[in-house]
Amino acid sequence: MGLFGTSGIRGPVGEVVTGELALSVGRAVATGDVDRIVVGRDPRESGEWLLEAASAGARECGADVLDAGLVATPTLARAVGREGADAGIVVTASHNPPEDNGLKLWNPSGQAFDAAQAERIESRIEAGEFELGGWDDGGERTVLEDAKDRHVEELVEAVGGPGSLEGLSVVVDLGNGAGGVTVTALERLGCDVEAMNAEPDGSFPNRPSEPTAENCEALCERVAETDADLGIAHDGDADRMMAVDERGRFVPKDVLLALFAREAAREGTRVAVPVDTSLVVEDELAKIGASVTHTKVGDVHVAERATEPDVVFGGEPSGAWIWPDETLCPDGPLAACKLAATVTKTPLSERVDGVVSPHLRRDNIETEHKAAVMERVAATVPETYPDADLLTIDGVRVGFEDGWFLLRASGTQPLVRLTAESREEERAEELREIALELVEEAQRSV
Template identity: 40%
Template sequence: MSATKRLFGTNGVRGVVGETMTPELVLGIGAALGTVRRGRIAVGRDTRTSGEALAHAVKAGLLMVGCDVVDLGVLPTPALQYVVRRHFDGGAVITASHNPPEYNGVKIIDADGTEMGDEDTVRVEDLYFSGGAGAVSWDRVGSEAEAPHMIEEYIRGIVGHFPEQIGAGMTVVVDPGSGPASITTPLILSRMGCRVHTINAQMDGTFPGRLPEPTPEGLQGLSEMVVSLGADFGVAHDGDADRAVFVDEKGRYVEENREFALVADYVCKQSKGVVVTPVSTSRLVEDVAAQNGCTIDYTPVGSIYVARRMLQLIGEGIEVAFGGEGNGGLIYPDHQFCRDGGMTAAMMVAVLAARGGERLSSAADGLPAYHLIKDKIRIPDPAALVAAVDAGFPNDAKERIDGLKIVREDVWALVRASGTEPMVRILVESADAAVAESLHREIRQAIGMP
């Protein structure tokens, strides 16, 4: 068996449709998945124009190896994960998450609702490359059913977590980015008692309002709408709605680590234990956890590593309070073990309700200040660049949980190869902007870049 993944990156397989992402590839992945996870498999997709064709391909692969398929239609990835955990032996989602419209991809979901772990993913890949996922005989081919109504179970599951009408008196603007959250998040917040307005809430795989990645620049329309309506906050999702990001009532983008810290503060006040998060997350989250009597456990970058570490700790009898990434992808162990943008939108209502009417801007501004630099360098050989940085800092304390993390008392830097693109990502953070900028310059000098 292969030691490392060849097709799957940090979050599934992705590529440009018609180039690296083809029906033939997806059919083969479906057949391999169905061979590794026999039984009843749920399939869903986001709103991309290529989604229907690729969904048919993955279903064909599953059916031909004898799996029964239930098509859940267009829905957020966490909605499919929620349903899989309760009813199915596995799942497949056709999505490229935050990538541009010409991309699509496949995420494969295990029976517990998490993205499949590395070991079983490598088994799927090996079957794909070896052609070992053979078709069954005519009398053992699987059957297909449709169940778009199952999305309602997910909506009810989130709303049921909170006191009835907890959002009464709040006005919220939702920007699903023309993705599948168009049919979930507005309904969730409405049922919680919020007055909900929407922008970019028509499902459209050409993404006419903004690109699937919810960037501060792309959310200008949301910000303007929040301010003009006097709303309490705005929430936006990526292409498959496993993440949520926010703008405050002044229309200002809430940096995702500050979002994480606000929700962690709320959760840790109620549940003590470990907060699990990747090495890329701000020290701000560690500060907030410590203030509430919780500890941090660091993982490699990627929600699957966070989710599986949470499950591992719970299996060892250790209390886990919360988990997530500093990109708006938060994981609630009493809900499900995957990033869930719909749940995070709902949670922000609860956060503000618990603060007795405090505005989101005040809550976010009240957190300790950190200066975070995000840099990325496109390069054909990311590993060589990471090695060059390693060699350039011989005397610093280093962690190698994922990539290379340089750790000093007042600053840290993470240099790691992207799991989805040929590039190196560099993060540098300090409470002192000048200290962060100094280490960032040192790193770029070590690799011969200005």
């Protein structure tokens, strides 16, 4: 079936994501030794009935449902373990457009279902193997009223307690999503907070849900024209967070990852990042004797690696940030609070300007034979570059002393994605050309 992508199930409502699918997911999650499930959703209108369907499926198989309602994804993920539940289901398409929706599944640890767990759920759905209950043994539904309050309490304690950020001015662009806990937490920390696009609305009328530089132009302008110390932006379910410095500049994604990584790491520790992450993270960590460990692309894979004892932080340039001592879920509100705490010590612009970014190149190569092309590339590279540092956990990453390139098949489109980087601009372009030639040669042979 191929239901699960790198971050749960997502797709157009009525085509990929239907009430029937949500019912089946609820049934599949509740089948087995599962007694309690926490459920919730982002502001998309379709989320109301999709959540009802998923809840009905879970209850039909005997599981009690704790309904947190409209909440941020990290709010729900944290609640699973806290409430003694066996699993969590959040109905969200995260940063996708409003016509999409999806379902993401959570463990009590706060970690999303891994590949093996997702495969079991998918197999149950495909085979229709559900443990349906009888007329008198269905699960109960209870409203979970304090999930947001408990999340806020945890955020405040994570960065120093009430009033610890007194005097800081922050503009928060919620993007009409579910991340209101960020505003509440920052206010309790003592910040002067201005909220933009604060009314939850799953049609995302004021800006697209994904917090990119282009989509955050209004936030940049607002921070620049005020005396704010920081700008924060979330996506629809607030698992992502991006930032704007006090001068109104959107902080580049890889630079923000490098800043978070260096703040969290210490000598001898590691930071989990996907294979397409810039060298800027390695360079910043090297200054303090720390290092990176590469994973497949996707916050699920980053979270898995973050369970290892010497991994103190995990992140993706997309805006997913994981502090394993707090939770294994990407927690945008936690990232916002932690960044605010660092800004009280040093202005964000000063920290950003202190980071030297290498030269990065990205391309998308269209091909209807992406799997075959990548097989050919994987077979060719070891012979062509026997002395290179090869990593094949997700595509083919070829590392040299002065740079690297990565070729990997898109998970959703007929594309091979190319990333090349070097600390020298000319070498970055040379690596890009080498990678392009590898793909073109593979296409000819296919």
